[in-house]
Amino acid sequence: MNDILAAADHPVVIEGHKWVGVKLRITNNDPDKASAYTDLGRHIVGTSKGKYYEHYVTVGGYKGDEYLVSVPRLYQGETGEGWLYYQVPGDFTPTGMAFEDYRIDPDDPPETFVLMPTTD
Structure with missing residues (x-):
């Protein structure tokens, strides 16, 4: 758990659930500006x-200096973390x-899968 998660104004916790934080480093390789x-x-x-499980919704209540939404639009070659x-x-x-x-094809965007190392 990082300091932002520990100090955040927590939304309601669903009984039997936990929080998972993922830090991403994203580089824009496209000539156009892009938002991570x-x-x-x-x-x-x-x-x-x-069983296999997918979760699509991030918890918007955990915003802070290191939250991905705070990364500005990236020019080609720029990298952002959040x-x-x-x-x-x-x-x-x-x-x-x-x-x-979604910039490539909003209706059927190509998907890339990245394996994740985990720690407890």
């Missing part, structure tokens, strides 16, 4: 109750993140 938060779709994937937080079932084990670039 609004132009890039992303969701966390893993397992819960022994955190996303998800409220997931208590037995959830994250295994990766899936990303979609």
